Amino acid sequence: MDRRSFLTKLTLALSAGIGALVGLPIIGYLLAPLVRKPAVDYVDVGAADSFRTGETVEVRFRDPSPLPWAGQLAETALWVRRRAGAGASNEFQVFSVHCTHLGCPVNWRAEAGIFLCPCHGGVFYADGTVAGGPPERPLYTRSWKIDGARRLLVKVEPLPTVQTKDS
Amino acid sequence: MRRILAWFGERLELEDSVLEVLRHPVPAALERPVGWWYVFGSAALAIFIVQVATGVGLAMTYVPAPNSAYETLQFITHDATLGALVRGIHYWGAGAMVVLVLIHMTQVFLFGSYKFPREINWLSGSLLLLMTLAMAFTGQLLRWDQDAFWAIVVAAEQAGRAPFLGDLLARLVVAGQNVGGATLTRFYATHVFLIPAVIFGLLGLHLYLVIKRGISEPPVVGELVEPRTYRQRYADLLRRGIPFWPDSAYRDAIGAFVAVVVVVVLAFVFGAPQLGEPADPTVVVADPRPDWYFLGYFGLLALIPARAESLVIIGLPTFALLYLFALPILFPTGERHWSRRPAALAVVAIPFIGYAALTIASLQSPWVPDLSANARVPDAVTASLPANEKHGAQLFVDKSCFACHQIGGAGGRRGPNLSDVGARLPRERIVQRILTGGGGAMPAYAGSMTPQELDDLVAFLESRKAK
Numbered sequence: 001m002d003r004r005s006f007l008t009k010l011t012l013a014l015s016a017g018i019g020a021l022v023g024l025p026i027i028g029y030l031l032a033p034l035v036r037k038p039a040v041d042y043v044d045v046g047a048a049d050s051f052r053t054g055e056t057v058e059v060r061f062r063d064p065s066p067l068p069w070a071g072q073l074a075e076t077a078l079w080v081r082r083r084a085g086a087g088a089s090n091e092f093q094v095f096s097v098h099c100t101h102l103g104c105p106v107n108w109r110a111e112a113g114i115f116l117c118p119c120h121g122g123v124f125y126a127d128g129t130v131a132g133g134p135p136e137r138p139l140y141t142r143s144w145k146i147d148g149a150r151r152l153l154v155k156v157e158p159l160p161t162v163q164t165k166d167s
Numbered sequence: 168m169r170r171i172l173a174w175f176g177e178r179l180e181l182e183d184s185v186l187e188v189l190r191h192p193v194p195a196a197l198e199r200p201v202g203w204w205y206v207f208g209s210a211a212l213a214i215f216i217v218q219v220a221t222g223v224g225l226a227m228t229y230v231p232a233p234n235s236a237y238e239t240l241q242f243i244t245h246d247a248t249l250g251a252l253v254r255g256i257h258y259w260g261a262g263a264m265v266v267l268v269l270i271h272m273t274q275v276f277l278f279g280s281y282k283f284p285r286e287i288n289w290l291s292g293s294l295l296l297l298m299t300l301a302m303a304f305t306g307q308l309l310r311w312d313q314d315a316f317w318a319i320v321v322a323a324e325q326a327g328r329a330p331f332l333g334d335l336l337a338r339l340v341v342a343g344q345n346v347g348g349a350t351l352t353r354f355y356a357t358h359v360f361l362i363p364a365v366i367f368g369l370l371g372l373h374l375y376l377v378i379k380r381g382i383s384e385p386p387v388v389g390e391l392v393e394p395r396t397y398r399q400r401y402a403d404l405l406r407r408g409i410p411f412w413p414d415s416a417y418r419d420a421i422g423a424f425v426a427v428v429v430v431v432v433l434a435f436v437f438g439a440p441q442l443g444e445p446a447d448p449t450v451v452v453a454d455p456r457p458d459w460y461f462l463g464y465f466g467l468l469a470l471i472p473a474r475a476e477s478l479v480i481i482g483l484p485t486f487a488l489l490y491l492f493a494l495p496i497l498f499p500t501g502e503r504h505w506s507r508r509p510a511a512l513a514v515v516a517i518p519f520i521g522y523a524a525l526t527i528a529s530l531q532s533p534w535v536p537d538l539s540a541n542a543r544v545p546d547a548v549t550a551s552l553p554a555n556e557k558h559g560a561q562l563f564v565d566k567s568c569f570a571c572h573q574i575g576g577a578g579g580r581r582g583p584n585l586s587d588v589g590a591r592l593p594r595e596r597i598v599q600r601i602l603t604g605g606g607g608a609m610p611a612y613a614g615s616m617t618p619q620e621l622d623d624l625v626a627f628l629e630s631r632k633a634k
Contacts, residue, residue: 033349060449063543071234074347075318077449078389091410097451098565101476102468103324104317105451107538112613114400118454119321121536121571121581123610131610134473160318161327161337162477 027165039065042153045080048146051092056081056126058097059153076155077113078142079108081126088146094154095128096140100162106139115139140164189416192408194384197415201385204278205415206422207271208377212262213423213429215366218302221257222359229309231355233348236311237445244439255434258458261303263430265460268299271522273515276494279503280383282392286495288380291373293491298366305358309456311351316446317455319354325468328477341541346448381405386503394500456533466529534568537579548575552630559627562620566612574631582609589629597628 019138045059048120059080066074079095095115097105104119114131114134115124123131126138145153176182197205228247230239243250265271272292275281276521281289304322308315319341338344342353384404409415440458444450457465471479505511544560552560563569571581601621604611616624 011452020533033343033566036334036343038344058449058451063345063347069325070348071231071232072447072449073350074505075447075449076345078450081528097448098320098324101324101473103320104455105453107451109567109570111565112610112612112632114567114610116453116536116538116567116570118536118538120534121579121608123608125614127609132606132608134469134476136473136476159323161324161334163327163333 025118038156040156041120041147042155043080044151045154047153048092048150048152051080051082051152053082054084058108059154064156077105077165079106079139079163080154091146092152093128094142094144096142096157096160098140098160099135100130100137100139100160101135103159103161137162172174180587186412188378190410191378191381192405193382193411193415194404195407196385197382198409200383201500202415203422204385205382206276206419207267207274207617209419210422211264211267211271213364214426215370217430218257218264219363221253221260225257226359231309231352233311233446235352236309236351237442238470240310242440244442250433251438254439255437256430257431258439259304259433259437261306262458262460263426265303266298267426268296272296277505277508277511277515278386278510279392279505279511280386280502281495282501282622283394283499284515285376285383286378286499288373288376289495290492291376295366295369295373296491298362298369298486300364301362302358303458303460304364305354306363306532309358310442311350311446312438312443312445312451313387313446313453314455314457316346316448317453318457319350321489325480328364328480330481338399361572374509382411386505388504388506390504391500391502438474438505444601452538456529456532458550459526466525468534469532469534470525470528524604531580534582535579536581538570542569542578544569545575545577552627555623556627557628559623562624563627566616566620566624569623571608582606585628586631587633589631590633594625594629597625599612601625 003167043061043064045061045068051057058077060075060077063070063074063076077097079097081093081095083091083093095106097123099106099117099119099122101122104122105116106117106122106124108114109116113126115126115128115137117123117133121134122135124135124139125131128141130136130138131141141156142157143155147153176186177523196202217618225243228239228250230236240254243254245251258478275289275292308319323337323346326340327333329336338573341347378599381401384401457463467483468476468480502508542564544563549557549560563572563574568585571579573580573584574586576586598621600609601616602611602613603622612621
């Protein structure tokens with residue numbers, strides 16, 4: 001290797017080093033939030049017996065560890081249905097509000113017993129199965145459990161997409 | 168004054184740099200009326216500069232955090248001196264960018280200017296189109312109202328349909344597990360730093376190549392692009408050319424001036440778009456719709472059959488991109504004039520007509536159910552009904568039939584108009600339809616209606632005989 005080609009390679013290597021020294025921390029900084037797990041598994045959405053049998057209601061809860069500037073975005077809404085005549089293991093159904101078509105919020109129409117999506121008219125029955133319109137899969141469900149004090153706890157989960165496995 | 172300017176000109180070596188570039192020769196044919204077709208690129212550039220200037224102005228006040236973005240935009244729109252005008256210019260300028268870039272590309276495409284040796288001009292221009300659309304989309308989200316919030320969710324859901332990478336892409340869109348505190352700051356940084364940086368780089372390349380490769384001469388029927396001879400022929404053409412500045416540049420100035428005047432006048436007359444309700448994930452009343460230039464795509468998503476959906480959502484943009492990028496590689500030579508390229512005319516006309524039709528469909532949005540809280544069958548319909556039919560009319564609203572079916576000129580238009588259903592269908596068919604649903608869109612009501620309710624609702628529907 002002559003002097004000139006050595007200096008060429010040295011210059012390129014040093015430039016690449018500068019890029020790596022600064023670039024890698026930035027990439028890590030930007031990607032970290034995508035893989036961060038929520039701090040808590042389950043959040044309390046109310047006393048289990050405050051939900052009336054046979055009814056479906058919207059529950060709202062606050063992200064247990066929101067970014068300080070998140071404001072209203074720290075809130076999440078879910079649909080909770082307490083089933084009539086069901087055993088302890090399937091007493092509740094907790095649905096994401098997101099339509100399985102494109103994510104718009106489904107509205108519970110209590111009198112009609114259906115969830116209706118305002119965007120493209122997706123319809124789901126009370127148990128979350130598809131009743132009509134563009135959605136191809138039932139409403140996304142969330143895991144839940146009831147603690148010793150009969151509080152309903154709902155699992156904190158990321159935004160569901162069509163590839164999300166049902167819980 | 169003249170001497171001061173001459174001193175700066177000499178010390179800055181302007182004669183050999185800027186002025187030389189400005190005076191570079193362009194084909195003499197651009198002096199003919201056809202030269203007016205060449206103004207759209209510079210008009211788009213002018214609007215881009217307007218966007219940078221107004222964007223910097225808006226950034227002086229806008230706070231990109233979910234707990235204050237909405238309020239600062241309200242302040243800009245209603246309280247800040249000239250704030251509504253600056254925001255209005257930025258908004259109308261965004262639409263103008265999309266329109267001008269598309270016109271510019273269409274002209275370049277129909278003139279065959281993307282062919283040898285200007286392939287990279289086309290590729291960099293295609294990337295600039297992408298960046299323009301990305302700016303338009305990210306900009307709308309910064310309004311941070313309900314539409315913006317749900318548009319992010321819908322964007323993430325679409326990204327989520329990508330094979331293999333879906334969930335990761337969806338998380339990238341929302342910058343985390345859910346739309347939250349990090350989402351807006353990411354979109355803001357993307358909108359004001361990342362994409363503009365890419366645009367500046369691409370613009371540099373694009374303009375450098377325009378100067379180096381020269382502006383393409385207006386196409387002549389029968390004159391083919393032949394890589395072995397083209398450069399020589401073009402060099403000959405330039406020897407008889409005219410200086411860009413000012414012989415041709417004055418038209419660009421006029422084009423840019425008109426574009427900016429239109430944007431400012433629109434901003435002055437119509438102002439900035441009204442903000443919707445503030446973003447709130449717990450308010451499940453939403454009908455997010457994009458700004459007018461994206462409405463066609465919005466309509467497409469609503470109208471494609473469910474089974475083709477993932478294919479269209481992922482496949483169509485991918486195909487359009489591949490087409491744009493492959494075009495100059497696949498067809499670098501041959502005829503340039505549009506009258507000898509019927510396929511090229513179809514490539515322009517079909518998407519344009521299709522998109523226009525989708526936009527019109529979206530303005531009416533018959534697929535959107537009517538979920539308004541005060542929905543009711545018009546009094547003119549219910550006034551003279553017997554009690555059971557009146558109850559049926561009430562059920563028609565309560566059971567959400569009204570959300571998708573019209574009666575008496577009111578109601579949703581997603582399903583068939585039922586104003587004359589009594590004349591069209593026998594009782595059994597009406598009953599069957601209510602109980603079992605069908606048509607792919609209608610739920611079955613067998614499980615949520617008592618026999619009495621069914622009787623009254625059917626009695627009401629049977630009495631609907633005329634539109």
